[in-house]
Amino acid sequence: MAVTRIxxxxxxxxxxxxxxxxxxxSHLKGRGDVTVFVPPNSKNLTHLPIAILLHGVYGSHWxxxxxxxxHQITLKLIEKGVLPPMVLLMPSDGLWGEGSGYLQHSGKDxxxxxxxxxLDAAISSIPQISTDSLKFITGLSMGGYGALRxxxxxxxxxxxxxxHSSITDxxxxxxxxxxxxxxxxxxxxxxxxxxxxxxxxEKLPPFRFDCGTEDLLIAYNRKLHQQLNALEISHTYEEFxxxxxxxxxxxxxxxxxxxFGSFC
Numbered sequence: 519m520a521v522t523r524i525x526x527x528x529x530x531x532x533x534x535x536x537x538x539x540x541x542x543x544s545h546l547k548g549r550g551d552v553t554v555f556v557p558p559n560s561k562n563l564t565h566l567p568i569a570i571l572l573h574g575v576y577g578s579h580w581x582x583x584x585x586x587x588x589h590q591i592t593l594k595l596i597e598k599g600v601l602p603p604m605v606l607l608m609p610s611d612g613l614w615g616e617g618s619g620y621l622q623h624s625g626k627d628x629x630x631x632x633x634x635x636x637l638d639a640a641i642s643s644i645p646q647i648s649t650d651s652l653k654f655i656t657g658l659s660m661g662g663y664g665a666l667r668x669x670x671x672x673x674x675x676x677x678x679x680x681x682h683s684s685i686t687d688x689x690x691x692x693x694x695x696x697x698x699x700x701x702x703x704x705x706x707x708x709x710x711x712x713x714x715x716x717x718x719x720e721k722l723p724p725f726r727f728d729c730g731t732e733d734l735l736i737a738y739n740r741k742l743h744q745q746l747n748a749l750e751i752s753h754t755y756e757e758f759x760x761x762x763x764x765x766x767x768x769x770x771x772x773x774x775x776x777x778f779g780s781f782c
Contacts, residue, residue, distance in 0.1 A: 520544040520630065524639050529556075534589055538579075539643060543635045545627040546612050551579040552636055555589040555606035557596055560646050563603060567652040567677075567782050569775065570636065571608045572661030575617035575694040579610040586768040592775060601779040605647050609636045611660070616695040619688060619702045620664030621709065632664065633672055654778040656680040658767045659735070660694065663687075663711065666727060670714035673721040677781050680774040681727040683762050686711045686738045693734060712745050725753055726777055728770060730760035 525540035539552040560566065571588065573581040582588040588606065595601035611628060612618040618628040632655075641647055653676050657665035662684025669679025685691065687710040688702050703709055715722065729739035736757070743755040756773075760766035 520635050520638075524643055526643050534583075535593065536583060536589060539639055541635055541639045543631055545631045545635055547626055550612055550631060550635070551610045552640065553579045553583055553608040554640060554644060555583075555592060555608070556644060556646060557593070557603040557605070560603050563646050565648050565650045566646045567602065567604045567654065567778065568637070568640070568647050569604055569606050569778055570632065570653070570655040570665075571606055571771075572620060572632070572655070572657030572664045573608070573611060574657075574659030574661050575691075577611070577617075577661075578613065579608050582606075582608045582771075585764040586771060588768075588771055591768070591772055595772060595775060595779075601775055602782045604775070604779070604782075605640070605644060605651075607636055607640050611664070615697055617660045617691070619660060619691055620668065621688065621702055623702055623704055629664075629668060629671075633668060633675065652677045652782055654678050654680075654781075656682070656771075656774040656778075657684070658682045659762065660685055660691070662727065663690075666711040666725070667709070667714055669725055670711065670718055670722065673718050673723055676723055678724045678778055680725060680777060681711075682767055682770055682774070683729050683733050683735055684711070684727055684739060685735060686742045690735065690738060712742055715746065715751060716749065719749070719751055722751070724777075724781065726755070726774065727753070728756040728758060728773065730762065730766045731757050732759070732761040733766075734762055
């Protein structure tokens with residue numbers, strides 16, 4: 519395991535069912551943070567499903583809770599009985615530049631930080647989850663790219679995956695960051711979401727993605743949908759009114775959570 523040390527907030531002092539991990543990671547060559555939602559009244563439960571939520575550029579581990587209020591959305595869905603008790607893991611992306619892209623570059627492995635370190639540290643620190651927990655992943659914008667790409671690359675880990683307002687190829691990072699794109703893709707490989715979906719077609723778990731009709735990424739999401747249809751790769755794609763905004767993600771993250779819950 520690449521994790522060498524884990525700090526965890528004291529559950530006695532937590533509010534809104536949130537606690538926090540600080541992880542020393544060799545993949546990051548430093549520390550990374552994770553906000554964790556642990557459902558109330560779950561002290562004696564085990565093997566709860568896990569959903570990883572990835573933030574976008576300029577964001578951090580608290581973006582989902584303090585911009586989209588996802589922990590309260592999740593709690594309401596659980597209380598209504600439409601979602602089973604579920605642990606949310608909301609990691610930072612590694613806090614490189616304006617956004618790491620959840621890729622391997624610059625001497626760090628931001629992909630393995632998510633796939634290995636975040637899961638391992640949480641499972642060893644949160645008694646309600648285990649290696650037997652069902653695992654899901656979603657994200658927004660850059661985080662949607664990370665979730666769709668990682669979900670497609672690791673079909674043996676994730677039971678289902680999704681993306682909201684997703685970047686679909688690393689070149690689209692130029693819409694949000696000033697970094698040279700060669701930094702993100704030094705080997706000049708095909709890092710598109712479609713490439714990994716195509717490579718693992720026979721192994722893919724269920725996945726969905728959506729985008730706002732006024733979003734600057736709508737054309738790319740429509741193209742991905744068309745490419746998948748052309749190869750008859752099963753998926754769910756939806757469009758809704760809205761732009762590339764926290765309001766859109768607040769409104770639609772519940773769709774991914776309910777989607778994940780349908781496989782529990």
